[in-house]
Amino acid sequence: MSLSGRLIDAFLALEETRRFSLAAQRCHMSSPAFSQMVARLEDQVGVRLFDRTTRHVTLTPEGEVFAQGARRIASEMRAAIDDLQDRAQRRTGRVSVAGPPSLAADWLPQQLAVFHRRYPGIELRLRDVVSDVCLDTVRRGEADFGLNALPGNSLEFEAVKLLDEPLYLICRADDPLASRRKVRLSHLRQRAFIHTLRSGSVWQHLQPLLRDQDIQDTGFEVDQLGTLAGLVAHGFGISIVPRSALQLCQRDSLAAVPLEGAQASRPIYLVRPRHRSLSTAAAGLWALLLQGVPQLRRAPTSIRPQ
Amino acid sequence: MSLSGRLIDAFLALEETRRFSLAAQRCHMSSPAFSQMVARLEDQVGVRLFDRTTRHVTLTPEGEVFAQGARRIASEMRAAIDDLQDRAQRRTGRVSVAGPPSLAADWLPQQLAVFHRRYPGIELRLRDVVSDVCLDTVRRGEADFGLNALPGNSLEFEAVKLLDEPLYLICRADDPLASRRKVRLSHLRQRAFIHTLRSGSVWQHLQPLLRDQDIQDTGFEVDQLGTLAGLVAHGFGISIVPRSALQLCQRDSLAAVPLEGAQASRPIYLVRPRHRSLSTAAAGLWALLLQGVPQLRRAPTSIRPQ
DNA sequence: GTCAATTACGTTCTCCGTAAGGATG
DNA sequence: CATCCTTACGGAGAACGTAATTGAC
Numbered sequence: 001m002s003l004s005g006r007l008i009d010a011f012l013a014l015e016e017t018r019r020f021s022l023a024a025q026r027c028h029m030s031s032p033a034f035s036q037m038v039a040r041l042e043d044q045v046g047v048r049l050f051d052r053t054t055r056h057v058t059l060t061p062e063g064e065v066f067a068q069g070a071r072r073i074a075s076e077m078r079a080a081i082d083d084l085q086d087r088a089q090r091r092t093g094r095v096s097v098a099g100p101p102s103l104a105a106d107w108l109p110q111q112l113a114v115f116h117r118r119y120p121g122i123e124l125r126l127r128d129v130v131s132d133v134c135l136d137t138v139r140r141g142e143a144d145f146g147l148n149a150l151p152g153n154s155l156e157f158e159a160v161k162l163l164d165e166p167l168y169l170i171c172r173a174d175d176p177l178a179s180r181r182k183v184r185l186s187h188l189r190q191r192a193f194i195h196t197l198r199s200g201s202v203w204q205h206l207q208p209l210l211r212d213q214d215i216q217d218t219g220f221e222v223d224q225l226g227t228l229a230g231l232v233a234h235g236f237g238i239s240i241v242p243r244s245a246l247q248l249c250q251r252d253s254l255a256a257v258p259l260e261g262a263q264a265s266r267p268i269y270l271v272r273p274r275h276r277s278l279s280t281a282a283a284g285l286w287a288l289l290l291q292g293v294p295q296l297r298r299a300p301t302s303i304r305p306q
Numbered sequence: 307m308s309l310s311g312r313l314i315d316a317f318l319a320l321e322e323t324r325r326f327s328l329a330a331q332r333c334h335m336s337s338p339a340f341s342q343m344v345a346r347l348e349d350q351v352g353v354r355l356f357d358r359t360t361r362h363v364t365l366t367p368e369g370e371v372f373a374q375g376a377r378r379i380a381s382e383m384r385a386a387i388d389d390l391q392d393r394a395q396r397r398t399g400r401v402s403v404a405g406p407p408s409l410a411a412d413w414l415p416q417q418l419a420v421f422h423r424r425y426p427g428i429e430l431r432l433r434d435v436v437s438d439v440c441l442d443t444v445r446r447g448e449a450d451f452g453l454n455a456l457p458g459n460s461l462e463f464e465a466v467k468l469l470d471e472p473l474y475l476i477c478r479a480d481d482p483l484a485s486r487r488k489v490r491l492s493h494l495r496q497r498a499f500i501h502t503l504r505s506g507s508v509w510q511h512l513q514p515l516l517r518d519q520d521i522q523d524t525g526f527e528v529d530q531l532g533t534l535a536g537l538v539a540h541g542f543g544i545s546i547v548p549r550s551a552l553q554l555c556q557r558d559s560l561a562a563v564p565l566e567g568a569q570a571s572r573p574i575y576l577v578r579p580r581h582r583s584l585s586t587a588a589a590g591l592w593a594l595l596l597q598g599v600p601q602l603r604r605a606p607t608s609i610r611p612q
Numbered sequence: 613g614t615c616a617a618t619t620a621c622g623t624t625c626t627c628c629g630t631a632a633g634g635a636t637g
Numbered sequence: 638c639a640t641c642c643t644t645a646c647g648g649a650g651a652a653c654g655t656a657a658t659t660g661a662c
Binding site: 009046282 | 307308309310311312315351352353354357359362364366367368371372375376378379382383385386387389390391393394450581582583584585586588
């Protein structure tokens with residue numbers, strides 16, 4: 001009632017060699033054991049598959065029919081196992097990561113490139129998402145894991161902190177604040193402020209703090225960091241971005257000044273579903289990202305006054 | 307290293323129910339045994355297929371990949387076994403018989419019709435062959451078995467005699483011989499004779515005997531029995547056919563007279579290869595033909611003088 | 613605390629290998 | 638008579654079930 005891979009292999013070996021002794025040898029078994037094996041197979045399928053005397057071994061008509069099925073079964077088995085092992089060896093597979101636009105601009109692609117050089121067979125996908133939808137993306141399985149400023153519900157997600165990423169004030173190069181080595185939130189009092197997306201992590205992080213500082217909201221709420229830089233450059237206000245976003249704000253007329261104080265940085269977590277394990281490929285990328293943190297700490301910060 | 311049908315079934319049961327206890331029950335096993343079974347499967351394929359706590363069972367990404375392969379494997383296994391058992395039950399299959407034109411004219415189709423009513427799923431094929439090629443057809447596997455006047459080499463073929471089929475003289479109704487109740491070969495002395503195919507069994511059977519009887523050879527050698535009847539009807543000569551061929555010679559102007567004497571009949575054997583067993587379907591038809599001999603003995607012989 | 617999966621362990625059964633038997637050419 | 642498949646039989650290992658344990662909610 002139940003075929004096994006070994007029975008199929010035995011059948012195919014005998015079908016090819018037409019000799020019990022040879023086929024047994026090929027299957028690394030004694031001849032009697034092999035004989036019993038064929039008998040078991042015939043018993044299980046319910047029909048005689050070989051005509052055999054001590055001199056000749058031939059397929060029965062039913063055996064010839066079964067041979068086709070046996071080859072398909074063996075092929076499917078091999079394919080299934082090979083596929084799995086290719087994935088285990090990271091020779092094939094697919095990983096999808098969700099991360100914030102700032103990291104998706106440079107560091108994540110850089111890390112993905114390293115990963116791709118090491119495991120060229122693995123298909124990669126990067127979804128740039130705002131903080132709000134990151135966890136949803138992971139929850140729905142559209143990404144294997146995500147990078148996010150919030151670790152998510154600890155019952156649902158498992159998170160490890162990658163690093164605390166310093167925040168920077170972005171202002172015009174001729175702004176008085178641009179000459180400071182550091183700024184505090186209190187320095188921003190009364191200033192016009194351009195928000196990044198309300199659903200983004202920086203906004204979520206700073207919003208309660210800025211409310212205390214009597215910040216003047218310009219009403220602008222941009223999606224692309226390039227747009228933000230343009231607005232700041234043309235005098236509509238100032239803004240705050242994480243260090244990894246500085247590169248996207250690179251303009252001659254702009255300056256960046258590190259924030260200091262209690263909330264001068266925002267965390268970045270690696271977040272994955274707690275109750276679903278990562279694929280081997282995803283686990284590999286996860287580990288690589290953890291190792292890649294130093295490159296992130298050394299992120300380019302060339303926007304500087306003077 | 308070796309998947310078995312039971313492991314695949316276990317995997318699919320768990321994949322569907324997502325509960326060890328339910329899946330174990332469905333596989334008619336205890337829960338611990340089932341648990342070990344899944345562990346064995348995971349050990350054999352080399353990767354974890356399920357994420358499980360005592361509360362939740364989920365497929366790993368690799369498990370989801372494997373599920374597709376597992377379904378294909380299970381499907382191929384089921385198909386292979388079902389096909390075999392359909393054939394064993396004679397619900398499907400194919401039989402090819404080779405027989406002489408005389409029997410192929412009526413009796414064989416009649417028997418095939420009986421077989422087809424009983425086993426409508428089995429595909430039937432009837433090859434009408436002259437004696438010469440009958441055994442070749444069987445040897446090459448183009449027919450599962452044959453009907454032939456010669457039993458063939460007993461090392462190569464296994465033959466059972468169906469019956470001895472009486473031979474009849476075919477002549478014009480106004481022939482002096484037509485009024486006889488029986489004729490002997492000696493009565494044919496000096497008569498012009500029309501041969502059926504030299505490769506046919508009747509010719510092979512009679513040729514040495516006719517040579518002793520100073521038979522006059524017309525030079526005609528026909529393929530179709532209808533042609534033979536036409537030649538006889540128009541006075542070119544006489545001929546001899548087996549009883550089963552009489553129906554094909556049915557004409558008002560013709561008469562048939564049974565031969566008597568030592569060689570007044572030719573045998574018909576069922577012949578099959580000795581070293582290859584018959585398919586279940588073929589064995590069924592073989593048995594049915596053996597049972598159908600009485601109908602062959604009662605073959606229509608309406609060609610009669612007066 | 614309860615429920616579900618797992619581990620522990622004794623038992624049964626499958627399955628292999630060695631040795632003897634039987635059939636074929 | 639030589640060769641090759643099969644049967645017989647004993648032992649090793651696999652796999653199952655019962656009972657105890659661990660872990661999650």
